Amino acid sequence: MNIVWKVFLVWYAVGVVLVSFDLLPPWLEWANAVFLYLSGILAIYYSMTVLGKIKGFIISLIIMAFTMWAESLGVKYGWIFGSYHYEQDFGIQIFGVPITIGFAWVMVIFTSMSIVINLFNEQKTLIKALLYAFVTSLLAVTMDLIIDPVAVAAKQYWVWDETGPYYGVPNQNFAGWFYVSFGIQFILYFLIGSHAPPANWTSRIRALYFMMIGMFVVTALAYQLYLAVIVTLSSLLIVCLLIYFVRRKLS
Numbered sequence: 001m002n003i004v005w006k007v008f009l010v011w012y013a014v015g016v017v018l019v020s021f022d023l024l025p026p027w028l029e030w031a032n033a034v035f036l037y038l039s040g041i042l043a044i045y046y047s048m049t050v051l052g053k054i055k056g057f058i059i060s061l062i063i064m065a066f067t068m069w070a071e072s073l074g075v076k077y078g079w080i081f082g083s084y085h086y087e088q089d090f091g092i093q094i095f096g097v098p099i100t101i102g103f104a105w106v107m108v109i110f111t112s113m114s115i116v117i118n119l120f121n122e123q124k125t126l127i128k129a130l131l132y133a134f135v136t137s138l139l140a141v142t143m144d145l146i147i148d149p150v151a152v153a154a155k156q157y158w159v160w161d162e163t164g165p166y167y168g169v170p171n172q173n174f175a176g177w178f179y180v181s182f183g184i185q186f187i188l189y190f191l192i193g194s195h196a197p198p199a200n201w202t203s204r205i206r207a208l209y210f211m212m213i214g215m216f217v218v219t220a221l222a223y224q225l226y227l228a229v230i231v232t233l234s235s236l237l238i239v240c241l242l243i244y245f246v247r248r249k250l251s
Contacts, residue, residue: 001042001045004038004041004042004045005042005204007038008038008039008042011031011034011035011038012035012211012215015031015035015215016214016215016218016219018031019032019155019215019219020215020218020219020222021222022222030091032090032100032157033090033091033098033100036090036100036101036103036104036107037100037103039103039104039107039208039212040064040100040102040103040104040106040107041103042107042204042205042208043060043103043106043107043109043110043111043205043208044056044057044060044106044110045201046110046114046197046201046202046204046205047059047060047106047110048060049197049198049201050110050113050117050192050193050197051188051191051192051193052193055191059188059191060106060110063102063105063106063109063184064099064102064103064105064106065102066184067101067102067105067106067180067184068094068095068097068099068101068102068105069095070176070180071097071101072094072095072096072097074176075095075096075097076095076096078161078162080172080176080179080180081172081173081176081177082160082161082162082170082172082173082176083160083161083162084158084159084160084161084162085158085159085161086098086157086158087156087157087158087159090157107208107212108140108143108181109136109140109181109184109185109188110205111139111205111206111208111209111212112136112137112139112140112143112181112185112209113136113185113188113192114202114205114206114209115136115139115206115209115243116132116135116136116139116243116246117192117197117202118196118202119132119243119246119247119250120132120189120192120250122250124189124190128189129186129189129190130186131246132185132186132189133181133182133183133185133186133189134182135239135242135243135246136181136185137177137178137179137181137182137185138178138235138239138242139209139239140177140178140181141174141177141178141181141235142213142232142235142236142239143209143212143213144173144174144177145166145174145228145231145232145235146213146216146217146220146228146229146232147216148166148167148169148173149166149167149169149220149225149227149228150216150219150220150223150225150228152167152168152169153167153168153223153225153228154219154220154222154223154225155219160173166231167225167227167228213232213236216232217229217232217233220232
């Protein structure tokens with residue numbers, strides 16, 4: 001898996017330049033799907049270190065299936081996230097949703113988990129479960145605050161059939177991100193074992209979270225989406241401050 005991490009780093013470095021400055025040729029569009037596959041594979045591996053090999057793998061597949069089903073409800077009926085459809089080729093689709101999106105959701109879930117997992121490895125309580133799910137879901141929404149403006153306004157990866165005040169993205173989308181993440185993370189909290197995952201992989205998956213935001217921030221700057229950058233970084237700062245206060249409260 002160390003090799004996958006190194007390949008991802010190279011792919012990421014090249015991708016930041018090509019995607020951010022619109023240098024990616026049409027014949028290389030498949031690289032976007034590979035990028036999402038790699039990030040998802042890394043997150044799945046991390047889930048296996050946190051939850052156990054077999055359980056982590058199965059739960060990752062369940063998360064992929066559930067989130068793709070939730071996305072399909074938006075594509076077909078406009079439920080949960082709002083009404084939209086995919087424009088770019090992200091690979092094989094199931095019910096109108098690319099499989100790569102399932103990998104992306106696994107990445108979002110477990111990178112968010114990695115940032116706060118050390119705060120909640122003591123005795124489990126309902127209050128801690130709610131707090132854990134709340135914080136990790138805010139981290140997920142923060143990532144989407146930069147992903148959607150870039151995907152819609154700059155790259156046209158998908159198109160919203162509705163509209164909203166934030167780059168035309170409906171508010172329902174961000175609420176959907178929060179609630180889907182919250183439900184998944186609430187359940188995951190009670191499945192996390194008491195043993196600490198390998199510190200090096202926790203650090204890597206944490207870095208993956210910030211690298212994903214960083215790539216989209218660079219792209220947003222290249223396309224002059226300054227409001228998206230300000231909103232995302234402000235949200236990230238607020239969530240980090242919240243995590244700091246939670247850490248002090250639980251210590």
